[in-house]
Amino acid sequence: MTVQSENPGSRIDRPPLALSRAGVDRAAEHRLDEPWLAAAWSHPDTRVLAVAEGQAFVVDTEQGSELVLLASFETPEGGERYFLGTGEDGVAYFALALASLPGRLDGEARPAGLREVGATLRDRDAGLLVHAVALENWHRSHRFCSRCGHPTVPAAAGHVRRCTSCAHEHYPRTDAAVIMMVTDEQDRALLGRQALWPEGRYSTLAGFVEPGESLEQAVAREVAEEAGVLVDLATVAYVASQPWPFPSSLMLGFTARADRRAGATDITVDGEELSEARWFSREELKAGMESGEVLPPSGISIARRLVELWYGGPLPESARW
Structure with a gap:
């Protein structure tokens, strides 16, 4: 299908x-x-x-x-x-x-x-x-109750844990995380890399949703915090979601455009989440992958889907793939 x-x-x-x-x-x-x-x-x-x-x-x-x-x-x-x-x-x-x-x-x-x-x-x-x-x-x-500290036991066929003392029921936790393909007025893609990744690995930016925050606000905040790029909230659009049980996330994929204000696309990485970020044109990404300079996101991740949606089809083979 x-x-x-x-x-x-x-x-x-x-x-x-x-x-x-x-x-x-x-x-x-x-x-x-x-x-x-x-x-x-x-x-x-x-x-x-x-x-x-x-x-x-x-x-x-x-x-x-x-x-x-x-x-x-x-x-x-x-x-x-x-x-x-x-x-x-x-x-x-x-x-x-x-x-x-x-x-x-x-x-x-x-x-x-x-x-x-x-x-x-x-x-x-x-x-x-x-x-x-x-x-x-x-x-x-989640072996112990967060209310009273006593042991919990499985219930509801493994979809609940019940406290053995206060009987409070605890439900499986799912942490919402946004992952986004951000583009600029030239339709270039913003990709970043973490220091622990293999050399040349780039991916879309991502981060967890904070309490009291909308998904759109989380997209804009994470991009600004990690790369210094300002996102136009009105352009944030949902694409798809993917369970990510490593250990308990739900990845919510979005596209977004950088703000048109002067300096909004200037990159300043935070040095913690990201060690580097770049704007890529399709031609630059293609050349980088074919030369082996750039490694794309893993095929299991929604990040790969977001990059391919922007690219317009399957990514070319990398010399280091």
């Missing part, structure tokens, strides 16, 4: 974002139905995804990577169960969060995370792994 881009001035057919795909109904109506959940867990068709510290077992095929899904009677002892949903065929899917993955599985299975295989998994597997990793990350870091 392809999706038609709505980005002004740049219409290209594009597949769904790598981490925004799904093939399973989350079936939230079953999360409080303990008899149904018990029956589903024991059903021979049910499949379970073992996950630990953001990784699961996969096997590599000519078509890409596939998750290793186990029958419930094959799963290791212990761990926490999270209900992930049901397929069109009625098969129920669970995650089993473990302290560590088993030492080995039969065959060619290997442990891998979303950064490595997220783009090569099929829709169902990508959705299952994103869901499982996000829940496992959250449960691992």
